[in-house]
Amino acid sequence: VLICFLVSGMFIVDEKQVAVHSRFGEQRGAPRPPGLHWGLPYPIDQVVRVSTAPKMLKIEDFWLRLREEDKTKNLDELNARSGGLDPATEGALVTGDKAIWHASFKVQYKVPVAGANDFVRNVKDEEALLRVAIKEAAVAEAARMRTEEVWKKPASLAEAVKARAQRELDTLSSGIQLDNVAVPESHYPLQTNAEFLAVNTAENRKQTVINDAQSERQKKLNGMAGAAWSDINAEIEKLDQVKEDAERDTIIARVGELLATKATGEAGGKIKLAQRDREKIVNDTLAEKAQFEALLEPYKRNPELMRLRLSQLMRDDLFGGKGVSKWVLPPNDKQIVLWLGIDPKEIAEREQARLLRVTKGR
Template sequence: MSWNEPGGGKKDPWSGQEPGGSPPDLEEIIRSLQEKIGRLFGGGGGGAAASAFVVWALVGIVFILWLLSGFYIVDEGNRGVVTRFGRYTETTMPGLHWHIPYPVEAVDIVDVEHQRFLEVGYRTGVGSVPQEALMLTGDENIVDVRLAVQYTISSARDFLFNINDPEKTLREVTESALREVVGQHTMDFVLTEGRSEIAADVKKLVQQIMNSYGSGIAVETVNLVDAQPPEEVQAAFEDAIKAREDKQRFINEAQAYANEVIPKARGQAARILEEAQGYKQKMIAKAQGEASRFEQILAEYEQAPEVTRTRLYLDALEAVFSKTETIMVDVKGGNNLLYLPLDRFKAAPAPNLPHSQPVLSGPAAAQQMLQRQPLRRVVRSREGRGR
């Protein structure tokens, strides 16, 4: 029957007292425990000595367990920071180590290789944080800038003891550095080609400030996630971006056209120059030949002027009449000239002759044509002939 069931009484099964009574005497409990331990190890007169031995054995076991609790393992990529009564003692490397157990010494394990991530100006799943993201540029415009920082712990001791809240400090330092860098540039530079330069400048400035604090933080990368104007002027800014892109596209098209036309024009210019140079050499050579021929004719003329003059005259007539199809036949002893229209002979169709009569050509055709058609007589006066 249970002690607290009806009829079982209301005595405590451990102390044998009624509930609500006075608390048991501590000395009596200890004496009772010693007597039980003495009876367990032999009882009799040596019970006190046995009890003392057991107590010291228990104390020794507890002390050994307390010493064993000082062993700890530092995993790869971590560092163990040992403090004695809250004061820094040493930093341990990965492996098995021992320290004086609590409350004398304590160990804090710090991961120094893990990449930690910090968001400035926005939060994942929340969006923009205006009080961090909105900042003023050098040309007095407002931009919305969002930054992501990746960092590691370079010194576990400095990270734990030099700064109270390292992440909050890093966030405030990054925001301050970002505002300083953005305030040195124009809005167009921040939103377009200056993103990489701004991120590099922010990283350099943040690292300098954190080193001056002795924070034990190493900034690995700073990424400019987004930079855009406020929502109130977003539409106007998009129009400006389109205009800028159209301008650049037109410039590229004009440059492509110039790259196509200019080489062609240069080639044509080079060809014209070569042709001109060739024509120049040709005319020079021709002039030199004419001059040489004239000098030779002059030498012949000086030796026989009359013969040379007649020869030159005949050569000139031959050169002139060789280019015409008109023939003038002078009748010896008369004042009339016969005109022979050879051009009409060439253009006139062949006459319809009987099959038995052969078709003539050349001089024979001319003679036959003269026989069929009367010759034109060209009368030239004596005065004209004598000129």
């Protein structure tokens, strides 16, 4: 009988379980892992098996009240409701900007081996405890967020709810670990369907205008400076942040270097044209300088002769040009009337000369 009594104290712990072993109500050591174990028979020893497998819990206390035939429909297909919400049957969250919002929560949790003793000691109804912790956290965190955040960033709400609920569970020494909290469903009250759609349409229009403006900006900047515009813009923005003149000069020099070496488009074309014109002006100036220096010594030796020579060269240049008509006035004081037009005879001679050039005398 004694042997049977002692053998009756043997127990098996399945996979994904641990056993919390108590003697006269006092827990004895760490939880027992999966396998065969022995303890004194009940009521001396007591064994409580705790599942360590992940579990799921869905919380719909803040979700819409839907008829059975509406639960399979897309919420956008449902007609707008009249009247207000009935708090006895419909739950909702109140956001920081005093809006009402519906949401459901999906919670994945488990009791890790290290938390099994606390779980057995302090938790009687795990689902009830989790519901209270998640609901309190959801109410608190929604009140800290704007409607737009709750609507467009449900993951942010879920993460905040998870963190707050986990802190509360840890404070209660529940031994429960939240692996994930998600917001699979989020929707505005159907009573505000028209107003929400109007806001949504305005938001979409706003985003379209922003996208068009960004596209136009990109197009113009690319047309102005090519792919180098982003580097140039980044350097220019630095000018608003620096205070030292030396640093500003360095940035300005960098902008100039980018414009000169990397810029394409309209700005790049103008810069390259300016560089070409600069080279021409410099070369012309150097040529004039060389000509001046070549005439300087002869001028020093005989200034009058040099003036006469330059004057003659100027007249030869002036009167020897193509299309220049010359009139020689008689030396007396006789009144002369000039017809300021080209002589028809001269026009005929020029045309004849042009035809000879074109036909090469044929």
